[in-house]
Amino acid sequence: MKIIGIGLGLIGGSMLLSLRRFYENAEFLGIDSNDMHLQKAIQLKIIDHKAEDDDFMNANLVIISIPVDNAQNSIENCLEKVGEHTLVIDMGSTKQQLCEGLAKHPRRHQFLASHPIAGTEFSGPESAFETLFDHKTMIVCEIEKTDPKLQTLAMDCFQNMSMNIRFMHPKAHDVHMAYVSHLSHISSFMLGKTVIDKEDDERNIFDLAGSGFESTVRLAKSNPKTWVPIFKQNKTFVVEALSAYISNLEVFKTQLENENYDALFQSINKTNSLKDILDGIQ
Amino acid sequence: MKIIGIGLGLIGGSMLLSLRRFYENAEFLGIDSNDMHLQKAIQLKIIDHKAEDDDFMNANLVIISIPVDNAQNSIENCLEKVGEHTLVIDMGSTKQQLCEGLAKHPRRHQFLASHPIAGTEFSGPESAFETLFDHKTMIVCEIEKTDPKLQTLAMDCFQNMSMNIRFMHPKAHDVHMAYVSHLSHISSFMLGKTVIDKEDDERNIFDLAGSGFESTVRLAKSNPKTWVPIFKQNKTFVVEALSAYISNLEVFKTQLENENYDALFQSINKTNSLKDILDGIQ
Numbered sequence: 001m002k003i004i005g006i007g008l009g010l011i012g013g014s015m016l017l018s019l020r021r022f023y024e025n026a027e028f029l030g031i032d033s034n035d036m037h038l039q040k041a042i043q044l045k046i047i048d049h050k051a052e053d054d055d056f057m058n059a060n061l062v063i064i065s066i067p068v069d070n071a072q073n074s075i076e077n078c079l080e081k082v083g084e085h086t087l088v089i090d091m092g093s094t095k096q097q098l099c100e101g102l103a104k105h106p107r108r109h110q111f112l113a114s115h116p117i118a119g120t121e122f123s124g125p126e127s128a129f130e131t132l133f134d135h136k137t138m139i140v141c142e143i144e145k146t147d148p149k150l151q152t153l154a155m156d157c158f159q160n161m162s163m164n165i166r167f168m169h170p171k172a173h174d175v176h177m178a179y180v181s182h183l184s185h186i187s188s189f190m191l192g193k194t195v196i197d198k199e200d201d202e203r204n205i206f207d208l209a210g211s212g213f214e215s216t217v218r219l220a221k222s223n224p225k226t227w228v229p230i231f232k233q234n235k236t237f238v239v240e241a242l243s244a245y246i247s248n249l250e251v252f253k254t255q256l257e258n259e260n261y262d263a264l265f266q267s268i269n270k271t272n273s274l275k276d277i278l279d280g281i282q
Numbered sequence: 283m284k285i286i287g288i289g290l291g292l293i294g295g296s297m298l299l300s301l302r303r304f305y306e307n308a309e310f311l312g313i314d315s316n317d318m319h320l321q322k323a324i325q326l327k328i329i330d331h332k333a334e335d336d337d338f339m340n341a342n343l344v345i346i347s348i349p350v351d352n353a354q355n356s357i358e359n360c361l362e363k364v365g366e367h368t369l370v371i372d373m374g375s376t377k378q379q380l381c382e383g384l385a386k387h388p389r390r391h392q393f394l395a396s397h398p399i400a401g402t403e404f405s406g407p408e409s410a411f412e413t414l415f416d417h418k419t420m421i422v423c424e425i426e427k428t429d430p431k432l433q434t435l436a437m438d439c440f441q442n443m444s445m446n447i448r449f450m451h452p453k454a455h456d457v458h459m460a461y462v463s464h465l466s467h468i469s470s471f472m473l474g475k476t477v478i479d480k481e482d483d484e485r486n487i488f489d490l491a492g493s494g495f496e497s498t499v500r501l502a503k504s505n506p507k508t509w510v511p512i513f514k515q516n517k518t519f520v521v522e523a524l525s526a527y528i529s530n531l532e533v534f535k536t537q538l539e540n541e542n543y544d545a546l547f548q549s550i551n552k553t554n555s556l557k558d559i560l561d562g563i564q
Contacts, residue, residue: 117489117490117491117492118492118493119492119493119494120493121494136492137489137490137492139490164489166489166490176481176486176490177490179476179477179480179481180477180481180486180487180490180491180492180495181490181491181492181494181495183473183476183477184473184494184495184497184498184499185494186531186534187469187473187498187531188498189534189549189550189553190527190530190531190534190553191465191466191469191527192553192556193530193549193552193553194461194465194523194526194527194530195461195462195465196552196553196555196556196559197526197530198461198523198526199458199461199462202559204458204462205462205559206559207399207419207446207448208399208419208421208448208458208459208462208463209399209462209463209560210399210400210401210418210419210462210463211400211401211402212401212403212463212466212467212500212501213462213463213466214560215466215497215498215500215501216466216469216470216497216498216500216501217466217556217560218494218497218498218560219494219497219498220553220554220556221554221556221557221560222550222554223554224546224547224550224551224554227550228543228546228547228550231538231543231546232538232541232543235538235539235541238538239535239538239539241476241480242531242534242535242538243535244476244479244480245472245473245476245531246528246531246532246535248472248475248476248479249468249469249472249524249527249528249531250528252468252471252472252524253521253524253525253528256513256514256517256520256521256524257517257521259514259517261510261513261514264506264510264513265506265510267471267475268471268504268506268509268510269506270475270478271471271472271474271475271478271502272502272503272504272505272506273478274474274478274499274502274503275503277478277484277487277488278491278496278499278500278503
């Protein structure tokens with residue numbers, strides 16, 4: 001078994017570390033556009049050594065975990081180099097453009113579009129850990145377009161990590177992600193910006209911000225190299241979600257200005273039902 | 283030593299549990315507008331028994347931790363019942379209206395306006411725990427208006443809990459809290475609402491929401507009975523903070539619509555400096 005990771009950051013690194021637990025005798029190779037990350041990944045035993053062009057021909061599995069704006073290019077490049085029995089999996093956070101872009105590729109059947117619902121606000125190989133994906137959801141798009149034998153290899157990998165596999169249409173994936181993931185990041189980035197703009201004295205943020213602020217701006221630490229391409233690729237649905245969010249905030253502001261406290265109470269009370277929903281999220 | 287708690291929820295309950303560690307021989311009494319909470323507080327040994335009107339006369343300390351819309355009334359009521367050497371402390375999240383309202387009270391010198399920067403999204407006596415305030419910030423307003431001996435009693439209590447005491451003007455307190463606390467709650471409530479409105483199938487939220495969403499909407503579980511009165515009392519500054527936030531979101535949306543990805547990158551990159559700020563928050 002030979003597994004190659006392209007992109008050895010939080011997602012790619014964790015995926016390889018996770019797989020190492022179940023494929024102990026496999027060879028793990030990798031590539032990263034950042035040479036420091038490549039060296040770090042070797043040092044952290046995420047990979048055994050750098051992958052060379054020749055390695056792709058007899059690889060069983062190539063896992064691509066890079067910013068979404070380079071994903072299609074990288075996948076096409078890979079599909080040209082791999083052998084006939086290699087599976088190429090993408091881990092990116094957007095799926096519609098990618099699936100459309102690859103729809104007519106002659107080796108489409110050797111590709112699987114997937115997206116693990118797991119991450120942290122950190123990035124790079126140092127942030128990778130082997131249990132990141134355990135018991136998390138793995139969204140898989142257009143499974144029917146992937147060769148059945150290669151489907152089985154992918155499902156084996158995901159099931160070894162005890163992931164919950166959920167099959168979705170790429171467009172449905174992107175709409176839902178705009179709301180439950182991409183919007184959270186924007187709300188957090190802009191909350192952080194609003195507070196930084198106001199509090200020019202950093203001491204106020206240190207001293208006065210409690211765990212509530214820390215929790216809501218945690219995602220504001222996320223890397224723009226990852227996130228700007230996601231917002232770009234999912235522009236339509238992100239704008240839709242953001243418009244809905246702004247409109248809810250405007251209603252809240254108007255209710256507060258008009259001292260309509262009953263309406264505020266009802267609105268918050270209804271949102272409290274998230275308690276039950278969130279208690280169900282593992 | 284006799285200590286009375288008015289309001290035995292997360293804040294009041296935790297304050298009493300915390301003080302019990304340092305005043306082992308003190309008598310702890312309490313009152314709560316919710317009789318179930320009172321019974322629960324006795325059962326959880328937050329208090330020894332219910333406080334009666336007579337108990338106030340020789341109490342050393344009364345700690346008021348109730349929704350901010352009832353705070354002034356409750357404090358005035360207390361100050362009428364207590365003896366000449368009793369200190370009354372308020373723990374509420376807004377300070378300007380309260381301090382103005384009590385400015386001319388004949389027993390103003392027996393009152394201390396304070397606000398601990400600590401909490402969770404939960405409420406009620408069951409959510410209280412003795413270490414909630416350890417090493418957290420305690421904001422104290424208008425300390426000079428409190429009798430020096432009673433100042434000492436308060437400082438002893440807060441220092442026993444290893445709290446970092448910070449003295450602020452009530453108005454400055456309310457401005458800063460609008461940005462670093464109240465705005466976080468609104469952003470979270472409305473993020474939750476936006477997602478619930480969209481995802482009528484709850485399964486999508488369960489399966490598709492990762493830890494990022496969970497973190498940003500954690501505060502959306504907070505109790506409207508606590509929060510609507512805070513927004514009401516701090517209306518001016520909350521509207522100001524909310525307007526700034528909406529305006530930042532509008533700019534982000536316009537930049538995305540106009541495909542000005544460099545501007546998005548710069549904006550997120552600058553906000554990333556929160557990393558350093560947040561790493562400093564304990």
